[in-house]
Amino acid sequence: MKTLFIGGIKSGKSRLAEAYMLELTGSEKPYYLATTEFIDEEMQARIDIHRQRRSELFITIEEPVKLFDTLQQCRGPVLIECVSMWLNNLLYHLVPETAILQELEAVMQLPCELVLVHNEVGLGVIPDNPLARRFVDLSGKAAQIMGSHCEQVFFCSAGLTLQMKG
Numbered sequence: 001m002k003t004l005f006i007g008g009i010k011s012g013k014s015r016l017a018e019a020y021m022l023e024l025t026g027s028e029k030p031y032y033l034a035t036t037e038f039i040d041e042e043m044q045a046r047i048d049i050h051r052q053r054r055s056e057l058f059i060t061i062e063e064p065v066k067l068f069d070t071l072q073q074c075r076g077p078v079l080i081e082c083v084s085m086w087l088n089n090l091l092y093h094l095v096p097e098t099a100i101l102q103e104l105e106a107v108m109q110l111p112c113e114l115v116l117v118h119n120e121v122g123l124g125v126i127p128d129n130p131l132a133r134r135f136v137d138l139s140g141k142a143a144q145i146m147g148s149h150c151e152q153v154f155f156c157s158a159g160l161t162l163q164m165k166g
Contacts, residue, residue, distance in 0.1 A: 001113055001114075001151050001152070002108065002113070002114045002115075002116070002146075002149055002150040002151060002152075003017075003020065003114070003115045003116070003150055003151065003152040003153070003154070003166075004115075004116045004118060004143075004146045004147060004150040004152070004153045004154070005017040005020070005115065005116070005117050005118070005154050005156055005161070006117075006118045006119075006120050006143060006146075006147075006153065006154070006155055006156065007119070007120055007155055007156030007157055008119065008120055008123070008156075008157065009119060011156040011157050011158070011159070012156050012157075012158070012159035012160070013117050013118075013119075013154075013156035014050065014081055014082070014117055015053065015159070016154070016156055016159070016161055017079055017081070017115050017116075017117045018032075018053065018054060018057075018058075018079065020115060020154075021058075021077060021079045021115045022057060024077065024113070024115075025076075025077050028076060028077070029057070029058065029059055029076075030058055030059070030076060030077040030078065030079060031058065031059045031060075031061060031074045031076060031077065031078040031079065032054050032058035032059065032060045032061070032078075032079050032081065033061050033063060033067070033070060033071070033074075033078055033079065033080045033081065034047075034050070034060060034061070034062045034063075034081055035062075035063065035064050035067070035080065035081065035082060035083070035085040035086040035089065036062075036064065036082075036085045037064030037065070037085070037088075037089045037092075050081065058079070059076075061074070064085070064086065064089045065086070065089055065090065065093065067080070067086055067103060067104075067107055068103050068106050068107050068110075071107060071110055071112060071114075072110070074112060076112075076113070077112070077113035077114070077115070078112060078113070078114055078115070079114075079115045079116075079117070080114060080115070080116045080117065081117045082116075082117040082118060082119065083104075083116055083117065083118040083142060083146065084117075084118055084119040084121070084139060087100065087135065087138055087139055087142055088135065091131070091134065091135060091138070097134075097138055097141075100138065100142075101138075101141060101142065101145065104142055104145050104146070105145060108145060108146065108149035108150075109149075116146055116150070118139070118142065118143055118146060119139065120143070120155070121135070121136050121139050121140075122136055122139065122140045122143075147164075147165065150165065150166075151165070151166050152165055152166030153165040153166065
């Protein structure tokens with residue numbers, strides 16, 4: 001089964017996805033695929049909070065770019081936190097949009113249990129620069145791919161979920 005948690009920044013989606021995954025797996029220790037690559041002081045603080053929260057509950061893999069290859073090596077349920085950062089990383093490394101979306105399609109075809117976390121960035125104003133607009137467009141296309149392949153989709157806001165699918 002594949003499940004998507006989508007919402008704005010600080011909506012609670014990561015915490016909710018982690019709790020969902022732990023409930024789903026019971027005594028089995030799931031994988032936690034962390035994708036953040038760019039670290040400044042503020043991002044490091046966010047990462048530290050996530051690391052503390054998941055502590056010994058997950059098998060953590062930190063991989064910012066090679067999502068498909070990494071998932072093929074996992075032998076159990078995987079929480080991907082987060083797809084938005086993975087998209088950001090690939091744009092930074094100048095990976096073409098078609099290649100990014102093809103890899104995401106391939107990821108969604110894998111026969112493994114996935115819980116995906118993704119930022120909803122399309123609810124605000126249209127960004128004032130081409131790169132930000134490209135990211136918003138790519139993020140929306142990625143969300144549509146994930147939404148179509150996931151059996152369950154939860155929209156997160158204010159620490160709560162609204163089930164959209166499933």
